[in-house]
Amino acid sequence: MNLKRKIITITAFAIAMGFLESAVVVYLREILYPDGFAFPLSNMPVRLALTELLRELATMIMLVTIGIVASRRFSTGFAWFLYSFAIWDIFYYVFLKLLIGWPESLFTWDVLFLIPTTWTGPVLSPILVSLTMIMLAMVILYRADRGFQTKISGRVWAGLILGSLILIVGFVFDYSQHMLTHFSLFEMLQLKNPEVLEVATSYIPQRFPWWIFGIGEGVILASIGWYWKQT
Numbered sequence: 170m171n172l173k174r175k176i177i178t179i180t181a182f183a184i185a186m187g188f189l190e191s192a193v194v195v196y197l198r199e200i201l202y203p204d205g206f207a208f209p210l211s212n213m214p215v216r217l218a219l220t221e222l223l224r225e226l227a228t229m230i231m232l233v234t235i236g237i238v239a240s241r242r243f244s245t246g247f248a249w250f251l252y253s254f255a256i257w258d259i260f261y262y263v264f265l266k267l268l269i270g271w272p273e274s275l276f277t278w279d280v281l282f283l284i285p286t287t288w289t290g291p292v293l294s295p296i297l298v299s300l301t302m303i304m305l306a307m308v309i310l311y312r313a314d315r316g317f318q319t320k321i322s323g324r325v326w327a328g329l330i331l332g333s334l335i336l337i338v339g340f341v342f343d344y345s346q347h348m349l350t351h352f353s354l355f356e357m358l359q360l361k362n363p364e365v366l367e368v369a370t371s372y373i374p375q376r377f378p379w380w381i382f383g384i385g386e387g388v389i390l391a392s393i394g395w396y397w398k399q400t
Contacts, residue, residue, distance in 0.1 A: 172314045176252075179235060183253040186231065187260030193224070194261075195268055206271060208278060208373045222283055232257065244319040248309035255299035255306070262292055278374045281340060286348075288340035290377050298336065301386060305329075305393050321396060328392030335385030339378050347372045 201211040213221070236250030265271050272279065275293040282288040313319045321329075 172310060175239065175249075176310075179239060179249060179253055180256055182235065183256035184260045186228070186253075186257045188264050190228070190257065190261045191264035191268060194265065197221075198269070209371050210280070218283075225283055242313070242319065244309055244321055245313050247321075248306040248313075248319075251302040252306035252310075255302040258295055258299045262296065278377075286341055287344045287372075288337070289344050289372075289374050290340050290382075294340070294377065294382055297386065301389055301393075305389075305396075308393060308397050318399075322399070325392050325396045328388055328395065332385045332388030332392060335381060335388060339381035339385060342378045342381060343374055343376060344372055 198206050201213060232250055232254050235253045236246035236248075239249040240246040262272065271277070272292045275296070276291045278289060279292050279295075280287060280289055281295055309319055309321075
């Protein structure tokens with residue numbers, strides 16, 4: 170299968186995954202937020218919270234599988250994983266907007282992820298990350314399609330990993346500050362503790378650390394530029 174057909178096929182699959190993700194969220198919000206989603210979070214039953222964690226893990230496995238099936242080489246398989254992840258995430262918000270008119274704006278706060286702790290941020294932040302992922306994926310796939318070496322050097326990997334870790338710090342920064350004012354790190358991990366759940370659900374986002382986010386994005390973009398220069 171040539172590159173164009175593969176892009177069309179994987180794009181269609183990722184868009185369909187995005188719709189399934191948004192459909193699940195629509196159902197959850199009907200159950201937990203009948204008057205509309207807003208912070209503070211509704212007190213989610215432990216069984217439902219565990220199901221959500223496992224669903225997110227299953228989604229990651231599905232996206233990794235796309236990369237494994239799409240390419241035998243690690244670098245291009247990684248590119249397809251990034252591309253499908255980004256398309257899935259962008260269309261997740263597109264479908265939520267079409268189905269329930271949410272988010273109200275790109276600066277509306279959202280719960281982004283639950284592993285290993287709660288990630289929060291304005292909707293714009295994961296969309297920017299997704300666009301960056303698409304950029305890196307396209308650079309790798311372009312090089313592969315032109316017959317260039319696609320192996321990612323250790324320096325580039327170090328930059329990508331460092332930038333990603335900085336982004337994660339930005340996403341968990343506000344929520345972690347809220348929790349650490351009440352509990353130790355060990356106590357935070359005790360999900361069955363009713364006090365932990367009560368404080369967690371009382372969380373209202375205050376301020377997104379755009380400066381941390383900007384540093385992380387800058388490191389990743391610099392790494393992509395370094396990788397491109399190797400062509």
